[in-house]
Amino acid sequence: MNVPAAVPTVAPAGPAMLGGPDREHLDPPAATAALDSLASPAAEHPEWIWRSGELVPWEQARIHVNAVGHASTAAIFEGIKAYRADDGERLLLFRLDEHLRRLFDSARICRLALPYDFAQLKAAVLDLLRVNRYIEDAYVRPWAFPSGLIREQMVPAGSACEVVVDSWPFRARLDTGGGCRAGVSSWQRVSDASMPPRVKAFSNYHNGRLAMMEARENGHDWPILLNERHKVSEGPGACIALVRNGTVITPSLTSGVLESITRDTAITLLGELGETVVEREVDRSELYLADELFFMGTAWEILPITVVDGLTVGAGTPGPVTRRLTAEYTRLVRGSSDRHQGWLTEVPR
Template sequence: MNVSAPELASLASPTADRPEWIWRNGTLSRWEQAQIHVNAVGHASTAAIFEGIKAYRADDGRLLLFRLDEHLRRLFDSARICRLDLPYSLADLRTGVFDLLRGNGYDQDAYVRPWAFPAGLIREQMVPAGSVCEVVIDSWPFRSRPDVTRGCRAGVSSWQRVSDAAMPPRVKAFSNYHNGRLAMMEARENGHDWPILLNERHKVSEGPGACVALVRHGTVTTPSLTSGVLESITRDTVLRLLDESGEPVVEREVDRSELYLADELFFLGTAWEILPITSIDGLPVGQGRPGPVTRRLADAYARLVRGRSDRHTDWLTEVPR
């Protein structure tokens, strides 16, 4: 049974009433009061950057943020490349995340999104370098999908992944995601759930919001960071877990035809976690069901993020009560 596109889209969608609080520019504001003028959206949106962070409820009731500092550092990396000025430190944003989650009283899994956009009324199409940003952190409940007995159908897109020479993919910017949106709409029109994009060299890049990996003859292979992929924290997590377990893993350029010969394929990302791909361009992947390596990785990842593993406890940040 495949995960349908609309069902998977609910991974990072509100499943409950809107939260009471949103963090904005250093303080908690009530949801309905967190407003800007419509004319302040426009061009400022083209420069907006963001992060997606998950907080998982542990078995003992603690709320655990997964690799919080790595996500926040990547936000600052995006700001540097986009030449934006974030008027807060990493420690400030860390505290902001804690304050927001406590203020909204979460006792369940939550998705946290820090984002920044140039402040004030921006009328220039070219947002000036060094623009001071407003910084917002919002949050909503999410539903994890640890059941990897199901998978999704993928198709190679005719849309090309944006190039580092045009719009750097390693920047987590809202504008970059229009590339994936076009590919996603095409995939659904063609009867697939999700697309896989190729880069300007016609090598495999990533999905519309997640990296991709294949398994062949027991070796896990994923496109290199120079293949037009986001510097994914989930990708790094999986590669490190494999390496520490002594399992064969390779980062390199990947040909499209390798997808058709793979024993297993899967997406990996913060929102998607580990999502098996059971068909590619209408061809079954392996036996047409999630394979053993994918299932094992998904189980290890689920144990890790919920504090059920003794591996990399330093990746977990407990939300102070």
């Protein structure tokens, strides 16, 4: 199988370390919609994957089992979404540049040497989506891990990395009108003093995985984690915000949260919609007094929370601020908004 014409291979740029209520609002199958949107049957995969500077057939993108192990403890990644535009003619990547910059930030903190520069990785993402001929919504994941056979837990600083970009279709859950049940977890969010939350590393996500399993065992859909100061931090892969007395409040970036691109988008849009937004520490009890609650993240988009620790939030349905934000976010990523056109990158045909 040949690589499609006009797709150049990419030579490395050289190592670079750059900077209990009822469930009418969400039935059990819908409760996992955010995770399901990122999963697809093994038989449903794209034809091509980008690996180490070239597009290769999916079946050939393999590594030896011994190359996984400890190498994955230092692995970093990004999750990026491409949305089919409302005009049906374009596929639009949302905030691609910001996601790639965060990948380089994660590499810097983790002392990993990425062998490709920004422009090369951006071209890789665009080439991959083009050759896989996506016309519907797609999820893109650039990720990097130390190359070779790593048999020790200690991955030395400056280790050479292999970079992969893979992709798959996803089901957007934007503006579905539903909500989820959340519960405060007994698991504590990792802190900047231990495993920096602003790094998007695979190893950090085990923290959220433990909290998710506990939440499901306790009858919730998703967990909310507190930080080491017992203040509200985030969900397992999504930031959180509440609305109380007309003010939108979200935990500060020093509350143990990822420097979320969706959070930044939401704060910007809310301000443009005339809402007052405050970033500060948030007490657990404030969740119980909120008029509205919602998660926000690339995977979950804007996900309303209608029940928290068994208490109904507001009227038990997505509130007006959440609905306005979701509607504007949907218009933006679908290319129907006049706002922030620079956040959209059209995938070439």
